[in-house]
Amino acid sequence: MNAFGIFWQVIFPIFFIILVGVLLERALTLDITTLTRVNFYAFVPALVFAKMLQADLSVLTMGRITLFVLVHSALLFVLALALYRHPVFAPYRKVLLLAAMLTNAGNYGIPFVILAFGDAYMSVAAVVLIAQNLLTFTFGVLLMESGSAQRLHLLRSMTRLPVLYALAAALLLNITGIELPRPIATPLEYMANALVPVALLTLGAQLGRGIGRPAVALLAVPVTLRLVTAPLLALVMLPLFHLPTDIDRVLVASAGLPIAVNVFILCAQYHHHEDFASQVVTVSTLLSAVSQSVWLTVLS
Numbered sequence: 001m002n003a004f005g006i007f008w009q010v011i012f013p014i015f016f017i018i019l020v021g022v023l024l025e026r027a028l029t030l031d032i033t034t035l036t037r038v039n040f041y042a043f044v045p046a047l048v049f050a051k052m053l054q055a056d057l058s059v060l061t062m063g064r065i066t067l068f069v070l071v072h073s074a075l076l077f078v079l080a081l082a083l084y085r086h087p088v089f090a091p092y093r094k095v096l097l098l099a100a101m102l103t104n105a106g107n108y109g110i111p112f113v114i115l116a117f118g119d120a121y122m123s124v125a126a127v128v129l130i131a132q133n134l135l136t137f138t139f140g141v142l143l144m145e146s147g148s149a150q151r152l153h154l155l156r157s158m159t160r161l162p163v164l165y166a167l168a169a170a171l172l173l174n175i176t177g178i179e180l181p182r183p184i185a186t187p188l189e190y191m192a193n194a195l196v197p198v199a200l201l202t203l204g205a206q207l208g209r210g211i212g213r214p215a216v217a218l219l220a221v222p223v224t225l226r227l228v229t230a231p232l233l234a235l236v237m238l239p240l241f242h243l244p245t246d247i248d249r250v251l252v253a254s255a256g257l258p259i260a261v262n263v264f265i266l267c268a269q270y271h272h273h274e275d276f277a278s279q280v281v282t283v284s285t286l287l288s289a290v291s292q293s294v295w296l297t298v299l300s
Contacts, residue, residue, distance in 0.1 A: 002297060003293045003294055003296075003297040004293075006116075006293050006296045006297055006300070007289065007290075007293040009115075010112070010115045010116045010292075010293075010296060011289050011292055011293050013115060014108070014111055014112060014115065014200060015289055017111075017196075017197055017200035017201060017204065018200050018201075018203055018204035018207065018285075019204060020201060020204060021200060021201035021202065021203060021204020021205045021206075021207070021208060022204045022205070022207055022208035023204075023208070024201065024204070024205060024208075025204065025205040025206075025208030025209065026208050030205045032202065032205050032206055032209075035198065035201070035202040035205065036202055036265075038198065039106070039107065039195065039198060039199050039202055040106075040162065041162050042191055043191055043192070043194050043195035043198055043199070044106060044110075044129070044162070044163055044166075044195060044199075045162040045163050045165065045166035046166070046188050046191035046192045046195070047110065047122070047126070047191075047192040047195045048126045048129070048130070048163050048166045048167055048170070049166040049167075049169060049170045049188060049192075050185075050188055050189055050192040051119075051122035051123050051126055051192070052123055052126060052166070052167060052170035052171065052174075053170050053173060053174065053180070054123075055122075055123030055126075055170075056123075057123050057124070057127070059171075061243065061244075061247070062123075062127050064241050064242070064243055065124060065127045065128065065131075065243070065247070065251065066127055066130070066131045067241070068234075068237065068238075068241050068243070068251060069127075069128055069131035069132065069251075070131060070135070071237065072230070072233060072234055072237060072255060073101040073102075073131075073132075073135055075233060075237075076100045076101055076225070076229075076230060076233065077097060077100055077101050079100070079225070079229070080096060080097050080099075080100035080101075080225065081097070083221060083225070084096050084097070084221075088217075088218070089218070089221075091273065092218065092273055092276050094143055094144060094267075094272060094273075095263065095267055095272070095273050095276055095277050095280065096221075096222050096280075097143060098140055098143065098144075098260075098262075098263045098266060098267075098277075099222045099225075099226060099259045099263050099277075099280050099281075099284075100222065100225055100226070101135060101139070101140075102132060102135060102136055102140065102259065102260035102262055102263055103132060103226070103230075103254065103255070103257040103258070103259070103260050104203075104257050104258050104259065104260045104261055104262075104281075104285070105125070105128050105129040105132040105133075105254065105257060105260070106129055106132075106133075106199065106260075106261075107199040107200065107202055107203040107261060108199075108200075108203060108257055108258060108285065108288075109125055109128065109129065109254060109257050110122070110125050110126075110129065110195060110196065110199065111195075111196040111199060111200055112253070112254075112257065112292070113125035113250060113253075113254065114196065116253060116292075116296055117246075117249070117250050117253075121246070121247075121250050124247055124250045124251070124254075125250070125254065126163075126167070128251070128254050129163065130161075130163050130164065130167060132260065132262075133161050133163060134161070136260070136262045136266070137160075137161060140262065140266050141266070144266050144267075144269070144270045144272065145270075203261065203285070206261055206264075206281075207282050207285065207286075209278070215276070215279070218276070219279060219280055219283050222259065222280050222284070223259075223280065223283055223284045223287060226256075226257075226258060226259050226284050227256055227258065227284060227287060227288055227291040228256075228291065230255045230256060231252050231253070231255045231256035231295055233255070234251055234252045234255035234256075235252055238251065238252070249299045252295065252299060253292065253295055253296060253299060256288070256291055256292060256295050257288065257292075258281070258284035258285040258287075258288040259280050259281050259284040259285075260281070261281055263277050263280070263281055264277040264278050264281050
């Protein structure tokens with residue numbers, strides 16, 4: 001399939017729902033905080049739980065995927081440290097460092113993997129999502145707090161990651177061979193199926209808030225780093241992790257996902273250049289329609 005065919009079959013359906021979210025936000029002014037919390041605390045854990053029950057990934061493979069994501073993010077962070085030493089980036093360095101490491105593995109990544117690779121690879125996307133959430137609520141919090149001693153706050157953030165509990169419960173059921181009763185499994189499946197449309201509508205609503213006039217010179221480097229350099233780095237790293245070829249393709253495509261909405265959420269929480277954070281998230285998301293079409297063509 002050529003790049004246009006991939007765009008039409010995979011990328012366009014994603015952006016169609018995002019556009020509906022943009023229009024709804026402009027017409028109704030949606031409560032994005034509530035939508036985000038519903039996704040984070042209900043639909044994402046339900047999807048992770050349901051798909052991990054069906055996953056055929058071994059614990060070793062999940063460990064290798066997690067290690068790959070963490071090493072990949074660490075290398076991008078080191079590269080970003082070198083790139084953003086110039087004084088012009090100084091006021092925005094924290095935003096830019098977060099943008100180098102954190103991808104939109106939830107609202108965008110899960111629907112993307114399902115449409116691009118199929119439902120069978122949801123378990124890979126789930127592991128990537130968990131690793132990204134761990135980075136967000138550990139290193140991301142530490143970076144925004146500028147090294148201040150906040151161990152209790154950090155631990156509290158980690159205990160509030162519902163996907164961890166969903167993963168643990170699914171692994172426990174797989175190990176013990178316990179079958180989930182149908183009256184419990186059915187509503188969880190309904191919740192899992194709700195994630196894709198609600199997540200993309202939420203992303204569209206966030207983008208619909210507007211970004212003002214983007215600073216093109218400042219945006220070019222982080223967007224290129226996220227959409228071009230990151231997947232190239234993933235390609236170079238893959239031989240070191242000895243993963244199956246089909247999982248390799250998912251990881252490279254996931255490495256090219258746009259900058260995470262969590263970057264904006266962290267910056268808003270700490271009142272640190274949230275306007276600029278909104279710009280890098282929005283521009284990288286829009287341009288990913290082109291970049292991901294190209295990467296899927298290369299990987300197919």
